[in-house]
Amino acid sequence: MRLLNKPNRLMLKGICYASIFLIVMLFSSPAWAQEAAPQDNASPQAVPGLDMSEATIAKGKELFVGRCQSCHAVTEQVVIGPGLKGVLERRELPWLLKWIRNSQALIQSGDPIAVQVYNEYNQTQMTSFLDLSDDDIKAILAYVKSAENQQQQAAAEVTAQTGGSEAAQASSGINQSYLVAILIGLVIVLVLVLAVLLLIVSLLTRFLKSQNLPEEDLEVVNEKIDLTAPFRSKAFLTMVGVFFLLVVAKAGIDSLMDVGVQTGYAPTQPIAFSHKLHAGKYQIDCQYCHTGVRKGKSANIPSANICMNCHGEIKRGSPEIQKIYAAIEKNEPIKWVRVHNLQDFVYFNHAQHVQVGQIECQQCHGEVEKMEVVQQRSPLTMGWCIDCHRKTVVKAEGNDYYDRLLQFHKNNAGKKPMTVEDIGGLECSKCHY
Ligand code: HEC
Ligand code: HEC
Ligand code: HEC
Ligand code: HEC
Ligand code: HEC
Ligand code: HEC
Structure with a gap:
């Protein structure tokens, strides 16, 4: 027994095309909308003796990056010297001023803390910075402090919002894909409901026809079937056709637009630099x-020389680092x-x-x-x-x-x-x- 007569099948097809069109439109919305990253305006905690203004911190950062960063991190991480996180708590400001300007002098004067730190780090000599003024050094320390505050703040934020910063950054994307999923779900449900309705109509018509109905009633039943006639019409079929063409055209244009777009491109590099x-x-x-x-x-x-600022000492034996040496020896840039x-x-x-x-x-x-x-x-x-x-x-x-x-x-x-x-x-x- 055929449950779906021709007009009904046509109508179903129409609905299918329409939903394919909808789905394609939803999926193909361009992803170039960028969420602006939130700005951190961490107002640093005050530290006695240090000017924590933004200008000073910026100056300190510049000095730190230029003079200290090759040996120190602002975290607890040991690079060549100790991590400077918490240094303002473990040392007095006047001591720090003396140490940073001329650590060797301080060690030779027999200062117990200086001698202890020196020995702890296998008597590695820290560079002297005789040219730095007290204000310069204070600016560096202000920067170290502000970086510390920012780390604390970031850590607090991560614990506050379960999932951390990565989830926060991706959240806009997640929301959008939820939305798409919901819409697709709705479309599928709609299609199903329609199919069921059509089935019912079809069954009912068949049932009524099989009864011995009086002449006028039969006419009504037959008339109802004629309600689907518009879907058989040329106009409807053309509409479906045009829809379909539009879908194909949109997909075509989108794939053309994507030519040369290389989001996600991550080539393997000659040195495993991380x-x-x-x-x-x-x-x-x-x-x-x-x-x-x-x-x-x-x-x-960066040129290989910049790598050598650190790798002249650090991990010299590593095969990856040896590639830097090889490039310098051959006087060729790393490719x-x-x-x-x-x-x-x-x-x-x-x-x-x-x-x-x-x-x-x-x-x-x-x-x-x-x-x-x-x-x-x-x-x-x-x-x-x-x-x-x-x-x-x-x-x-x-x-x-x-x-x-x-x-x-x-x-x-x-x-x-x-x-x-x-x-x-x-x-x-x-x-x-
Ligand atoms: C994340 C946001 C962002 C993106 C992405 C971006 N720009 Fe900009 N662009 C800016 C801002 C902000 C300025 C204004 C800077 C200023 O204050 O002069 C700017 C200014 C410019 C200017 C100077 C305009 C003027 O009238 O002085 C040019 C040229 C420019 N951008 C080119 C580009 C090109 C090319 C791209 C893509 C490859 C691009 N930008 C992507 C944010 C952006
Ligand atoms: C060549 C590497 C090097 C450079 C550059 C360097 N340091 Fe050091 N720093 C060290 C080492 C190593 C120590 C550990 C003590 C020692 O062995 O002399 C140290 C110790 C310190 C300490 C003492 C830490 C503590 O826990 O008591 C401070 C503060 C410090 N450095 C600040 C600075 C600042 C600020 C600069 C930049 C102006 C700087 N250092 C540049 C290598 C360096
Ligand atoms: C903010 C920067 C910016 C401005 C303003 C801008 N363009 Fe572009 N345009 C680009 C970038 C980036 C590309 C490269 C796109 C790519 O490689 O996919 C590009 C590509 C093009 C292309 C080549 C298209 C292709 O797919 O290769 C044409 C044509 C073009 N732009 C015309 C214009 C015209 C006309 C205007 C002024 C109405 C304009 N652009 C203004 C950044 C800009
Ligand atoms: C507004 C967007 C924008 C910002 C902000 C931006 N970049 Fe870029 N960056 C680009 C674009 C676009 C290119 C490709 C430039 C080209 O091909 O000419 C690029 C290329 C590069 C390259 C390849 C070498 C080069 O110069 O072409 C490096 C390295 C780089 N960026 C590092 C950085 C660093 C580090 C920062 C932050 C201090 C930064 N970028 C900020 C858009 C940006
Ligand atoms: C110790 C040196 C070093 C530091 C620090 C560093 N980079 Fe790089 N960066 C490199 C080298 C070397 C390459 C080339 C090899 C590669 O792509 O990995 C590179 C490549 C890049 C590129 C791709 C350039 C291209 O070919 O289009 C971007 C973007 C970039 N860096 C951004 C950053 C940003 C942002 C930071 C800070 C968060 C940063 N880098 C910190 C050394 C560094
Ligand atoms: C400011 C210091 C610094 C600079 C500049 C620097 N590195 Fe490093 N690099 C390090 C430290 C610290 C390590 C970690 C060493 C360890 O794991 O004990 C490291 C590790 C590496 C490693 C991993 C080595 C291994 O076998 O584990 C590679 C590869 C590397 N660096 C490449 C480079 C390249 C290429 C450059 C230049 C573009 C560069 N580095 C610049 C500090 C630096």
């Missing part, structure tokens, strides 16, 4: 190696494989974004400090650039260069914040040669 180890565990600042980020267009990949690569007709400048725009590396590159191997996390498409320029408010406060622009914007746009779009961030010539 950001997770260097930038994560040992907290080496990105700029220590990527020296160009605040100065110019390119971030720079790192490029991960991020914009097309030649696009102009992108790191300093503009990192120094002027105050955007964190992670907003564009993801959490590099957690990556064993660097992976491209953003699509680097035009839509991605434009999307951020539309959304991001320019950090104009305290920047004289923007004062007049900001005033102009206030006069013209009222309360709306000034985004990158408002300073010309959507002009073709800004990004295209």
Whole structure:
């Protein structure tokens, strides 16, 4: 017994196409919308004798990165010297000033703590910093303290929100996939309900027909079946056809748009260099190696000499480190494989974004400090650039260069914040040669 007559089958097909269309539309929504990373405005705890203003901390950070970071981390981690976390609690400020300026002098004067620390670290000599003023050293210590406060805050946040920061970052994505799942579920339920309804209609019609109904009643029954006639019509079939074509076209266009988009690209590098180890565990600042980020267009990949600042001593025997030595001996650069690569007709400048725009590396590159191997996390498409320029408010406060622009914007746009779009961030010539 055939339960579904032709019109009903046609209608079912129509519904199927419609739901396929819906599902494809849902899945194919472009993923270039970037969530802005939350800014941490940790207001540091006060420490007697130290100026904890942002300017001082910034100066301290610069000094620390340049002078101390090759041997010290701001965590408990021992690099060559002890981790400096908690150093302000375990030592007096005047002692620290003397030690950092000239540790050898302090040791020779017989200071018991100095002698003890020196022996504890196998009498490794710490460099003397005779050129640093008290204020310089205090700035470094202020930075160490502020980094400590930030770590505490981060740890508190991680425990507060179960799942930690990674989950928080991914949450927008998770929400979206939940939504998609729910919608698909709804569509499936709808299709099922419709199918059941059609079955019932079909069965009922059959049943009524099999009864010996009077002439007029039969007419009514037959009329009902005719209600499905519109679905047999040419117009309906054309609609279904057009729907189907649209689906195919959308899928085609999307796959074309994806040509050259390399999100997730993570090539194997010639040396097993790990950001997770260097930038994560040992907290080496990105700029220590990527020296160009605040100065110019390119971030720079560090030369082998920068590696040697540390690996002249650390892990000399490791085969991976031997590759650095080999490169230096042959006077050849290490052949790192490029991960991020914009097309030649696009102009992108790191300093503009990192120094002027105050955007964190992670907003564009993801959490590099957690990556064993660097992976491209953003699509680097035009839509991605434009999307951020539309959304991001320019950090104009305290920047004289923007004062007049900001005033102009206030006069013209009222309360709306000034985004990158408002300073010309959507002009073709800004990004295209
Ligand atoms: C060449 C490596 C090196 C550099 C560069 C270096 N240190 Fe040290 N530092 C050490 C070592 C090693 C020790 C452990 C004591 C020793 O062996 O002399 C130490 C000890 C210390 C201590 C004492 C820690 C404690 O627990 O008492 C402080 C504070 C310190 N360094 C601060 C600094 C600061 C600030 C700078 C940058 C201006 C700096 N160091 C640069 C190697 C270094
Ligand atoms: C000790 C030096 C060092 C530090 C510190 C460091 N990097 Fe790197 N970085 C490298 C080297 C070497 C490469 C090239 C090899 C590779 O891709 O792993 C690289 C590659 C990269 C790349 C990919 C470049 C490309 O080819 O497109 C990005 C992005 C990057 N680093 C970001 C960061 C960020 C963000 C930080 C700070 C959280 C950081 N790096 C800290 C040495 C460093
Ligand atoms: C500021 C110091 C510092 C700099 C600069 C640095 N490293 Fe390292 N590196 C370390 C420390 C510390 C370790 C961990 C050593 C250990 O595990 O005992 C390490 C470990 C490594 C290892 C793992 C070695 C092994 O066999 O376990 C590799 C590979 C490496 N570094 C490559 C590089 C390269 C390439 C560069 C230059 C782009 C570089 N490092 C720059 C401090 C540094
Ligand atoms: C606004 C987004 C954005 C920010 C912020 C950003 N980058 Fe990049 N980065 C890019 C793009 C886009 C490229 C590819 C550039 C190209 O191909 O010309 C790139 C390339 C790189 C490269 C490869 C070498 C080069 O210069 O082309 C490194 C290394 C790098 N970035 C490191 C960093 C570090 C470290 C930071 C933080 C201090 C950072 N980036 C901040 C977008 C960004
Ligand atoms: C995460 C957000 C973000 C992304 C992604 C981003 N930008 Fe920007 N961009 C900014 C901000 C913020 C500024 C404004 C900096 C300032 O204050 O001048 C800016 C400014 C610029 C400017 C200067 C505009 C002007 O009018 O002065 C250019 C050019 C530019 N970006 C190019 C790019 C390109 C090309 C890409 C993609 C490869 C890109 N940006 C991706 C945030 C972003
Ligand atoms: C904020 C930076 C930015 C601005 C503003 C911008 N573009 Fe682009 N554009 C890009 C980037 C990045 C790409 C490379 C996309 C890729 O490789 O997938 C690109 C690619 C293109 C392409 C090549 C498309 C392709 O798939 O290869 C054309 C054409 C183009 N842009 C035209 C324009 C025009 C016209 C304007 C002005 C209305 C404009 N762009 C403004 C960043 C920008």
